[in-house]
Amino acid sequence: MLRIEHLTKKYGSKAAVDDLSLHIAPGEIYGFIGHNGAGKTTTLRSVAGIQQFDTGEVFIDGVDLKRDPLECKRRMAYIPDNPDLYDYMTGMKYLNFIADIFGVDTAARKERIAELAARFELTDNLGQPIAAYSHGMKQKLAVISAWLHEPRLILMDEPFVGLDPKASHLLKEMMRELCDRGGAIFFSTHVLEVAEKLCDKVAIIKEGKLIRSGTMEEVKGDDSLEEVFLELEAE
Amino acid sequence: MMLGILIRKQLREQYAGWFYNPKKNKTRSHIATFGMILMTVVFGFGVFGGLMTALGLSICGPLAMAGMDWLYFVIVGMIGLLLGVVGGAFSAYTNLYKSKDNDQLLSLPIPPGDIIGSRIISVFLITGLFSLIAVLPPLVVYWITTGFTVKKVVGGLLFALAIALLALVLGCLLGLVVAKISTKLKNRSIITVLVSLIVMGLYYFFYFRFQMLLQKITQDPTAFRKLEEIPGVKPFGLAGTGEWGPLLIMLAGTAALIALTLYLLIRSFYRIISDTAQVVKVNYKAKNEGQKSVSRALLGKELKRLTSSPGYMLNAALGSVFLILAGGAVLIKGPELIADMRDVAPPELDSILTVVAAAVTGLMAGTNTLAAPSVSLEGKSLWVLRSLPVDSWEILKAKLNNHVLVTGVPALFCSLCCILALKPDIPGLLLILIFPQLCILLFASFGLMMGVLRANLTWTNEMVPVKQSLAVLLTMFGGMFYGAALAGLYFWIGKKLSAVLYLTLASVLTAVLAGLILLWLKKRGTKRFEEL
Numbered sequence: 001m002l003r004i005e006h007l008t009k010k011y012g013s014k015a016a017v018d019d020l021s022l023h024i025a026p027g028e029i030y031g032f033i034g035h036n037g038a039g040k041t042t043t044l045r046s047v048a049g050i051q052q053f054d055t056g057e058v059f060i061d062g063v064d065l066k067r068d069p070l071e072c073k074r075r076m077a078y079i080p081d082n083p084d085l086y087d088y089m090t091g092m093k094y095l096n097f098i099a100d101i102f103g104v105d106t107a108a109r110k111e112r113i114a115e116l117a118a119r120f121e122l123t124d125n126l127g128q129p130i131a132a133y134s135h136g137m138k139q140k141l142a143v144i145s146a147w148l149h150e151p152r153l154i155l156m157d158e159p160f161v162g163l164d165p166k167a168s169h170l171l172k173e174m175m176r177e178l179c180d181r182g183g184a185i186f187f188s189t190h191v192l193e194v195a196e197k198l199c200d201k202v203a204i205i206k207e208g209k210l211i212r213s214g215t216m217e218e219v220k221g222d223d224s225l226e227e228v229f230l231e232l233e234a235e
Numbered sequence: 236m237m238l239g240i241l242i243r244k245q246l247r248e249q250y251a252g253w254f255y256n257p258k259k260n261k262t263r264s265h266i267a268t269f270g271m272i273l274m275t276v277v278f279g280f281g282v283f284g285g286l287m288t289a290l291g292l293s294i295c296g297p298l299a300m301a302g303m304d305w306l307y308f309v310i311v312g313m314i315g316l317l318l319g320v321v322g323g324a325f326s327a328y329t330n331l332y333k334s335k336d337n338d339q340l341l342s343l344p345i346p347p348g349d350i351i352g353s354r355i356i357s358v359f360l361i362t363g364l365f366s367l368i369a370v371l372p373p374l375v376v377y378w379i380t381t382g383f384t385v386k387k388v389v390g391g392l393l394f395a396l397a398i399a400l401l402a403l404v405l406g407c408l409l410g411l412v413v414a415k416i417s418t419k420l421k422n423r424s425i426i427t428v429l430v431s432l433i434v435m436g437l438y439y440f441f442y443f444r445f446q447m448l449l450q451k452i453t454q455d456p457t458a459f460r461k462l463e464e465i466p467g468v469k470p471f472g473l474a475g476t477g478e479w480g481p482l483l484i485m486l487a488g489t490a491a492l493i494a495l496t497l498y499l500l501i502r503s504f505y506r507i508i509s510d511t512a513q514v515v516k517v518n519y520k521a522k523n524e525g526q527k528s529v530s531r532a533l534l535g536k537e538l539k540r541l542t543s544s545p546g547y548m549l550n551a552a553l554g555s556v557f558l559i560l561a562g563g564a565v566l567i568k569g570p571e572l573i574a575d576m577r578d579v580a581p582p583e584l585d586s587i588l589t590v591v592a593a594a595v596t597g598l599m600a601g602t603n604t605l606a607a608p609s610v611s612l613e614g615k616s617l618w619v620l621r622s623l624p625v626d627s628w629e630i631l632k633a634k635l636n637n638h639v640l641v642t643g644v645p646a647l648f649c650s651l652c653c654i655l656a657l658k659p660d661i662p663g664l665l666l667i668l669i670f671p672q673l674c675i676l677l678f679a680s681f682g683l684m685m686g687v688l689r690a691n692l693t694w695t696n697e698m699v700p701v702k703q704s705l706a707v708l709l710t711m712f713g714g715m716f717y718g719a720a721l722a723g724l725y726f727w728i729g730k731k732l733s734a735v736l737y738l739t740l741a742s743v744l745t746a747v748l749a750g751l752i753l754l755w756l757k758k759r760g761t762k763r764f765e766e767l
Contacts, residue, residue, distance in 0.1 A: 050621040052766060073624035084615040086536070088543035096524045100532035101623045106525055 001026045001153050001184040002047065007056035009042050016042040017053070018208035024153075024186055024201070027179045031199035032188040033229060039208040040188040041081060044155050047186070048078035061152055074102065077146035081157040081188075083138045087131035091122065091141050094130060095148060102149035109148065116144040119170055135162040143171060147178075154178065156187035160194060172198055196225040204229060237345055241353035248695060271705065274712070283365075284372045287314070291373030294453055295380045301456040307377060308475025309468055310449070312398050315369040319402025320409065321435060322365030326698045327410030329546040330358050331500070335695040337508050347504045348497070355407060355500070361702070362406040363399040370395040374475075390477020397474070397482075397489045404489075404496045409434065411500060414507045428545045432556065529625060533633030534640070540612060541605065541637065547612070550701050554602035558645035561599060562652035565592075569656030589663035590734040592653035596667070597674035598718045600646045605638040607682035607710040610690045610764065611700035617692055617767065627761035631683060635756075638679035646671045662735055670742045677717070677749040682710040684752055687760045690767050 002024040009017040017039040024030045034040050045051040047058050049069045058065040060072040086094055092113075099109040117123040120140040130138065139162045146154055154175075160168045175185045175198065189195050195202055196216065202225070203213035212219055212228075220228045254268055263271075291311070298307040331354050334340075340350050374391045381387070413430050452459055463469040470481035527535065541547055576584060613620065620630050650667045659667060685706040694700055701707065721741050732740070 045618075048622050050618050070624040070626060073622065078618075078622040080618055082615075085619065086540075086616055088540055089536075092524070093539065096527075097532055097536055098623070100527040101529055101625055103529075104526070109524070109526075 001028070001061060002030075002186060003057075003059040004043075004047060005057040005059075007043065007046060007053055007058065009039075009046055009051070009053040015208045017046065017205075020056070020205070020208070020210050022203055022210065022213060024184050026152075026182045026184055028200045029175055029179055029185045029198055030187070031195035031202040032186060032205065033190075033192065033195060033202060033225075034188070034205035038205045040205060041157055042208075043205070044078070044157050044186070044188060045080075048076070048155050049073055050078065074149075075151060076153040076155060077149070077151040079139075079142045079146050079154070079156045079159055081161065083135075083142035085130050085138055085141060087129065090127055090129055091133070091137075092126040094141065095126070095145055098145045099148055104149050112148055112150075113144070116147055119174075120144060120167055136164055136167065139163055140167055143174075147174065151183070153184050153186065156185065158189060159187055160189065160191060192224075192226045192229060196220075238349045238352050241340075241345070241349055242356050245353045245357050248699060274708070283318075283368045287311075287369050288372040288376060290314075290449070291376030294449060295373065295376050297453055297456050299377075299381050301460075303456055303460065304377070304381065304476045305469050305472030306452070306456070306459060306462065307373075307472070308394065309462070309472040310445075310452075311370055311373045312394070312471060312475060314445070315366040315395070315398040316402050316405065317441065318369045319362040319366030319399060320405045322361055326361055326546060326550070326702055327358050327406040328413040329698045330354055330361075330696060331407065331410045332414050332504075332507055333546075333696065341505075341508065348501045351497075351500050351504050355403065355497075358406055358410070359399070359403045362402040366399040366402040367395060370398050377475075384477070386477040386479075388477075390479070390482050391475060393482060393486060394475040394477075397485050400489050400493060404492045407496050407500060411503065411507075415503070428548050431545065431549050435553075529629060530633065530636075533625070533629060534636050537609065537633050537637035538641075540609075541641065544697060544701075546698050547605075547608070547701050550698075551605045551608065551707075552603055552641050554600055555641055555645040557599050557602065558596065558642075558649040561596075562645070562649035565649070565656050566652040569652070573656065585657070585659065586663065586733065586735050588657055589659045589666060590738045592650075592657060593667045593670040593738055594721075596646055596649045596653065597671040598714075599649070600642050600671050600675045601678045601714040601718065602711075603638065603642045603675075603678070604682055604707050604710050605641055606634050606679045607686045607706045608700040608704055609634040609637070609683065610686040610767070611692060611694065611704060611706065612697060614692050614694060614697075621765075627764050628757050631687070631756055631760060631764060634686075635679050635683055638682065639675055642675045642679070643672055646675060662739075666735060666738055666742065670738060670745070673742055673745040673749060677745050677752070678710070678714050680749050680752040680756060681713050682706070684756060684760060685709045685713070687756070687763045692767065 002022070004020060004022040007017055007020045008015060020039075020043060022030075032040050032043070042051065046053040047060075047065070049065055049072060058072075061075050063071050063075070065072045086097075089097065095113050096109065099113075104112070113126075114123070117126055120143070122137065122140050122144065125133070125137060130141065133141065139159070143159070146156075159171060163171060172194075175187075179185060179200075199216060201213065201215050202219050204211050204219070216225070219225070223231075254263055294310065295307055298304060331351065334354070341347075374395060377391065378387055416430065470478075470484065473480075474482040474485040541552065573588065576588075647668070650671055653667050654664055657663070657667075689704065689706040689709070691700055691704055691706075725737055
């Protein structure tokens with residue numbers, strides 16, 4: 001589903017991501033762990049086609065991101081760590097804007113918005129300007145907009161920050177549902193317990209380099225993910 | 236101490252573009268910084284200062300000869316006040332109350348007075364600058380005409396400062412009124428625009444009255460001596476000549492007004508900030524939203540961005556209002572005026588009027604700067620567009636279309652009004668219709684090019700990209716330069732051709748330039764946009 005080959009992104013002379021390779025198969029929830037400034041967001045933004053990278057290749061569903069970025073973007077969705085949405089739109093206008101861009105037809109968008117908004121208990125707030133939303137509500141709206149066009153791959157940067165426990169639980173359910181339908185999720189998190197319980201595979205990044213990746217068992221063995229992470233960080 | 240820190244933060248944000256290149260992530264060289272400041276000074280003082288110098292030269296001599304120096308300073312002071320208030324009125328409300336860092340600053344142990352104080356400084360940098368540009372050149376004209384003395388120089392400079400501060404007070408009070416009104420009403424953007432337009436309408440009303448008054452003053456200044464009977468008028472003017480008594484009263488009055496304004500602003504600041512953050516809860520009622528094409532969705536987004544922001548509308552789309560008003564005026568007054576002119580004017584009057592109508596409509600449309608700040612206005616939400624499966628050219632095209640639509644429709648209305656009033660022949664009709672639209676396309680594409688090249692995505696107050704950005708300044712400067720170049724070329728070589736032929740050639744040139752810039756936007760502009 002997602003193939004990252006030798007991805008490198010430099011800011012000046014400093015490599016934020018250094019020769020990173022990663023493969024994510026359909027049906028996998030892939031966690032991405034690392035300390036602050038390790039290169040998680042840069043990797044996710046590069047894969048999402050938001051940020052240009054220096055060298056390497058990214059394939060979404062077999063499509064080369066550099067050759068056909070629009071086709072790649074049609075197949076995926078991205079949720080940033082801080083959802084700065086269009087404050088001047090209402091929630092509903094924003095969702096319709098996203099649906100228009102992805103060409104979601106009227107009947108399908110109506111049904112999906114109604115269902116997703118109801119699940120996140122956001123229906124009553126869709127008429128409000130986004131400027132009036134709390135951080136958590138913006139995050140819920142970003143999640144709904146990401147799911148709206150039924151993407152094959154979803155990239156998420158710290159998706160649980162700001163969500164209440166109920167919404168967090170729901171998001172985890174939705175992530176699993178998407179993967180059960182053959183989709184894939186690649187997300188960063190600092191909450192190691194969440195990664196440990198939710199992810200099929202996990203990758204640990206340090207100073208831009210991938211230092212360990214694989215199934216949860218391969219990465220942590222008999223230890224907890226937290227212990228492994230701290231041990232690797234100390235090296 | 237705290238105020239100083241906040242002022243430094245405010246100035247760093249407001250004028251960051253002068254000292255820092257966000258693209259290269261490097262401090263600009265001293266030469267580049269100097270060049271940018273020089274360009275701003277030349278633009279400000281060169282254009283507006285030049286106009287005020289011309290005004291000073293036309294009335295200073297006659298008034299000084301008649302011993303009515305005080306009236307000279309009444310006129311100069313009033314213009315300074317009006318220019319300062321109007322210049323700052325459109326941004327005072329946003330600068331004072333609508334910053335994105337409101338919550339962050341209020342969460343810190345900072346007294347509201349310091350927050351509002353630092354924002355007043357940023358308002359002063361607009362109102363004060365406008366006032367000083369209006370007052371200082373005529374002041375120098377006065378010194379040169381009547382001779383330098385310490386009393387005149389010190390008094391005159393203090394008078395200029397007092398005018399700038401009074402403009403600040405009025406600008407801030409207007410911002411406060413708009414804020415108070417807007418917290419009570421639903422359609423805040425529209426109300427703010429309406430209040431500001433009323434202020435502007437009053438400005439132009441007085442401005443035109445002023446023009447007539449100035450004509451009469453230069454013809455017979457002594458006829459206005461009776462103005463001194465109006466209480467306060469003569470002392471106000473005498474303050475500018477350096478008379479210590481009136482000057483001290485004026486300075487004391489200004490200080491008192493500043494204190495009162497500060498008190499009012501500080502007292503209401505917290506409540507206004509909290510109120511403006513509140514939104515009346517409207518429960519969503521399901522509506523049938525039809526599917527739109529990508530280009531229509533993107534254009535809709537741009538239009539929504541524009542109509543949600545009074546500051547953006549007033550600063551970037553005011554030309555549209557002028558075009559509608561001008562069209563209406565031409566329709567109502569035009570036929571009668573043209574009939575009167577035909578009795579005395581040369582036979583080529585019709586072709587001259589055709590050219591004037593096309594050129595003025597085009598240049599009036601050029602005052603709109605919607606496209607220039609549109610890239611910067613994406614701010615931190617740029618990721619939304621960048622993550623969507625939309626070609627960058629589609630995104631830029633939506634910004635261009637927004638400019639062309641909002642300016643082009645009123646321009647078309649104005650053109651049609653001119654056509655109805657002038658009844659030109661077919662070439663003239665085509666010229667009146669096409670030249671303004673070509674100007675709009677050129678100014679929109681040039682503005683967008685500047686917007687892409689000089690994007691600033693890290694603002695906390697939207698007035699920074701809308702009003703104080705290099706992209707907008709360069710666009711306005713470019714528009715004025717183009718207008719002046721076309722006029723200059725006409726007097727140099729165009730006079731040998733017929734006016735209509737010259738404007739036809741100018742239309743072709745405008746179309747070619749617009750085409751070249753559009754080509755740049757499509758090829759290199761999209762790449763630059765993707766690198767942001």
